Amino acid sequence: MSLKWDSELDELRIRRRTEILDEARELFLEKGLPRVTMRDISKEVGVSTVTLYKYYKSVDEIAAEVKQQIFIEMKEFFKEISTDSTAYEQIINWLKQWDSYLKEKDDHIRFQAEFDLYYQSHKLEIEQAYYLELIKINGESIPLVFEQGQNEGSIRTDFTANDLTAWTFNNLLGMVHRLAARGPLLENDSPLSTEKMMEMTIDSVASFIKRS
Template sequence: MQKWQQTLEQQRVGRREELIQAARGLFLEKDLSGVTMKDISERAGVSRVTLYKYYRSIDELAFEVQIRILSEMYRFAEEAQLHGQNALERLHDLLLTMCHFASSHPEDIQFIGLFDHYYRDSYPSPELEARYRDFLRSSEVFQSLIVEGQRDGSIRTDIPANTLAALIGNTSLSMQQRMICRGHILHQEQGIDPQEMLLLHIDLLVSYVQKR
């Protein structure tokens, strides 16, 4: 690739990043239903003609932001140094790691909740649906540890590994969203410590999947 082509590609990557960040900020401020392509072009400081060269719709940008956030979350988990004598103990450590990610990236967890709610009934197009599902299938944060635990005898084998992985992933993320978005209110109303609730939830999940 020639130097001018490399420069052009770098500019395109930079512009795409600017658009994604502009969309992410607006989605968090206004919810997905309240943002227009005009809003994003104005926030990013580009014309709508330029914006449409990169993204054709709000939906494309929303999925781009969602995949970007989940990719970062999964990378954070994959790079974690897990400790424990068996897979169950390392699973516990992984859940603590994911809890740390949620606590240090509250807006990302909030966006995932907005995305799930906005697209709760259907996907906007077969193309975006296929891309998103392919991405999710390629990301197995919990399943490999569960399979390992079923082999080493630390995790129950009466429930399929993919079912346990889905249970852990969905319930832990739901609890994180609840505590991050409403933890301060729950603290006032119910006198609970949101961080303590997250840790207790981790213990509950680990206890459930442990082989008796």
């Protein structure tokens, strides 16, 4: 009887944690991370704040788990890239997948950008493994793909593979975050659409890394 009760209690806790994360995620995507409180989350879940604190110590802890959820979904979104093409072509295809992700999951990218800014401003630690996973193609780190391209002659060699990776990723992520957060406002101030701005970003990266 006791074992059955313990099992049912564990299942209830798992369901409750899932419900908390689901409701918090919707609030984060709708209102923005800095504007969500534990009281907001408890209200959406339908529990008291006292009960909520039994599951999570803070909004930060909940946000970290939501980010991990989104990250897992993001990894599933990015498809395998054919290794029959050159390393340069593999990198361009990887950049285009980011473009597709922005079009379909701009709210996820907006949350990621807010999460990073929030954690940096509060001097909280961010799991570095997350960023290492973002710079991979088919499970292989981007610097190795750049190095492969340099060896085969498709990518410039006057910069190291690590430098090219840093430049590419910072330019890409900077634009992706900016368009996700301020796309409509940017379009009001510019004759360019968000799609065109992303296309031009990919073209500029492609031109810069290609061996002439």
